[in-house]
Amino acid sequence: MPSIQLVNPFNHQPLHYSNEGLKDSGNNLFPLENGAYKFVKSDNYTSNFGFQWNKFVTTQIDKSTNFKLSYDRFFAQTGWDKEDLSGKNMLEVGSGAGRFTQIVLDHTKANLYSVDYSNAVEANYKNNGPNERLHLFQASVYELPFAPAQFDKVFCFGVLQHTPDVKKSVESLISMVKPGGELLVDFYSVSGWWTKIHAKYLLRPFTRKMSHEQLYKKIDKHADWLIATNRFFSKIGLGKILNRFLPICDIDGTLPSGLSKEKLREMVVLDTFDMFSPQYDQPQRISTVVNWFNTYGMSNVWGGYVYYGKYKSAVVKGIKK
Ligand SMILES: C[S@@+](CC[C@H](N)C(=O)[O-])C[C@H]1O[C@@H](n2cnc3c(N)ncnc32)[C@H](O)[C@@H]1O
Structure with missing residues (x-):
């Protein structure tokens, strides 16, 4: 030892x-x-x-x-x-x-x-x-x-x-x-006054009180349309403004490009759960x-x-x- x-x-x-x-x-x-x-x-x-x-x-x-x-x-x-x-x-x-x-x-x-x-x-x-x-x-x-x-x-x-x-x-x-x-x-x-103007901070007071299983199931259920909408906003050049109001993780800023559809979904569900479930986010x-x-x-x-x-x-x- x-x-x-x-x-x-x-x-x-x-x-x-x-x-x-x-x-x-x-x-x-x-x-x-x-x-x-x-x-x-x-x-x-x-x-x-x-x-x-x-x-x-x-x-x-x-x-x-x-x-x-x-x-x-x-x-x-x-x-x-x-x-x-x-x-x-x-x-x-x-x-x-x-x-x-x-x-x-x-x-x-x-x-x-x-x-x-x-x-x-x-x-x-x-x-x-x-x-x-x-x-x-x-x-x-x-x-x-x-x-x-x-x-x-x-x-x-x-x-x-x-x-x-x-x-x-x-x-x-x-x-x-x-x-x-x-x-x-x-x-x-x-980074500024806008840091907390974000779907995460608006919804966390509710999501962090949900049971882990319930929150996970909700995220998993809505993952596909949220990913599609997030990708669409980025494609038309409005991702930086609009994606922060979607209850999904920051795909452009935190995930690698070139992921398979399945791997992207898996990483998104994990990161979105990580965003909404913690007791503290300071x-x-x-x-x-x-x-x-x-x-x-x-x-x-x-x-x-x-x-x-x-x-x-x-x-x-x-x-x-
Ligand atoms: C977002 S995760 C990051 C995990 C890892 N460092 C990574 O980057 O993948 C935050 C981790 O901090 C741990 N954590 C939170 N409060 C802690 C504490 N008081 N003492 C030790 N670990 C703590 C959590 O259990 C969790 O696994």
């Missing part, structure tokens, strides 16, 4: 490995189930993500789709050198089905500690386990089972906006980085996240948009002092 000190996040006592899972000296047990150590008691606000990632296990995984979406996003955003990462300890928070877990494991020789609050960790294990460099935990960013300041690299992609207290999430991520180590986050950004100003990085002890902080192909992401990164 690599040298990361694991701790019980509730009493901060060191944890050791046993046959059943991880234990502290008081015999508190965090069991190993379906490939991941569990630090959550029951259902939590991320059950929608557990539902979606266990339904769409391979939909976004590069090695299953033969696209390089996750690979391109990961290396465009981080600029990390694959060779440099050999033997480094990395932490991924909010891994979902493991699209970036796969990139780290298959393209670097880093040791990866990967965490998600939902049982998406099980989908991640199906995609990426078993692997001696992968250590999976079902835990929250607010209660991470690691002693502070141990990781060379920490990344958290597509997660912050879905947490209840984004500032506290950033503080917790920073606490995991060792001096000289790096943290990189990407998130939904506020886009942030890049400058706000930069300020938090500075406040909580990061140096060389950079925030801005990273462009790769036709895609762009809001990214903030920095080095721990």
Whole structure:
């Protein structure tokens, strides 16, 4: 096992490995189930993500789709050198089905500690386990089972906006980085007053309260005409204005061209569910996240948009002092 000190996040006592899972000296047990150590008691606000990632296990995984979406996003955003990462300890928070877990494991020789609050960790294990460099935990960013300041690299992609207290999430991520180590986050950004004038934000107050199954069935039922209308608006050059009022994901901005009809539909249903189901959806100003990085002890902080192909992401990164 690599040298990361694991701790019980509730009493901060060191944890050791046993046959059943991880234990502290008081015999508190965090069991190993379906490939991941569990630090959550029951259902939590991320059950929608557990539902979606266990339904769409391979939909976004590069090695299953033969696209390089996750690979391109990961290396465009981080600029990390694959060779440099050999033997480094990395932490991924909010891994979902493991699209970036796969990139780290298959393209670097880093040791990866990967965490998600939902049982998406099980989908991640199906995609990426078993692997001696992968250590999976079902835990929250607010209660991470690691002693502070141990990781060379920490990344958290597509997660912050879905947490209840984004500032506290950033503080917790920073606490995991060792001096000289790096943290990189990407998130939904506020680009202007129009950000929330969007079918997503108008309908979410209702959709996020629906049962996951009910919401999924509704999206699946209406997917075909929504895709056709979205494609039509784009074809006549009005996509940028009109598509934001359609209750469907941003096909032009987030999905690759050249998908088969079936694959496009699958990705649309997943992304549309991902849009309407989360409990929290709190886009942030890049400058706000930069300020938090500075406040909580990061140096060389950079925030801005990273462009790769036709895609762009809001990214903030920095080095721990
Ligand atoms: C939109 S998904 C992104 C997953 C993956 N990073 C990707 O880009 O495909 C957001 C993920 O963040 C996780 N998440 C939300 N709140 C969390 C928390 N408090 N701690 C850890 N993970 C959390 C969710 O369970 C979900 O899998």
